[in-house]
Amino acid sequence: MSHFGTTVRRKREALRADDRRFSLRQVAHRIGVEPAYLSKIERGAAAPPSEATTVRLARELDEDPDVFLALAGKVSSDLQEIIRKRPRLFAQLIRELKEAPDEAVFRVVRVVRDGDW
Amino acid sequence: MSHFGTTVRRKREALRADDRRFSLRQVAHRIGVEPAYLSKIERGAAAPPSEATTVRLARELDEDPDVFLALAGKVSSDLQEIIRKRPRLFAQLIRELKEAPDEAVFRVVRVVRDGDW
DNA sequence: GGTAGTGTATCGTACATGGTACACAATTGT
DNA sequence: ACAATTGTGTACCATGTACGATACACTACC
Secondary structure: OOOHHHHHHHHHHHHHHOOHHHOHHHHHHHHOOOHHHHHHHHHOOOOOOOHHHHHHHHHHOOOOHHHHHHHOOOOOHHHHHHHHHOHHHHHHHHHHOOOOOHHHHHHHHHHHHHOOO | OOOHHHHHHHHHHHHHHOOHHHOHHHHHHHHOOOHHHHHHHHHOOOOOOOHHHHHHHHHHOOOOHHHHHHHOOOOOHHHHHHHHHOHHHHHHHHHHOOOOOHHHHHHHHHHHHHOOO
């Protein structure tokens, strides 16, 4: 269903094309898991790994951790913590932005970031 | 650490003060769990229950589900789903609002809701 | 043609999650 | 007084999570 595994495999093999340090075994070793486990993950034979492992994998493959976590069906725990501190406020905001087009959301981001308004 | 249990107990006993249908047993029955389990939850002898059970409990005690979920250390799965659909965008927005005062966040909510800007 | 590296199959496992079932003692209602 | 109701202690359990260990077959290379 969630093509987390195939996304990882595609990205890894793309990197491997001009750097053979991106073999499954070597990547597995660098992110600190057994090759057999990473193999199962890439084939979808195992569910996506824990948040920590997913983030290490994303960094290793030069991908956005939040995107990889999303593919893994998760939301970064630091975001969750922010939400949990003011649940009503953030719940309302996020639900309000559910249907908003990307551009509108990004405009909100810019406004908040620049602070001038 | 998280006083989820004691919050539940306080709220339930407050309601029980003028409605004896809010005994632990009866509430447990209405939300579909065993009394012994709810007892453990209220005393902190068991971790907060699943999302579904937490929401039923919140509704039964006339509390905001998002707040109860937050106390339980969780974030509503429908919010997570919204974030997962556009991870970069929402991750950036939420982190940007991390330190913003309530008033600023609420102003954003209003602006988005009213749409006129 | 050995050996070094590649991916994979199979099995096991330690711990967390989300509860149920039952018996019991204390309290309450009538 | 006694029946019902209350909260709780103890034991148990099925499923899911997040991996590790080992052995194997294939290819690549020199």
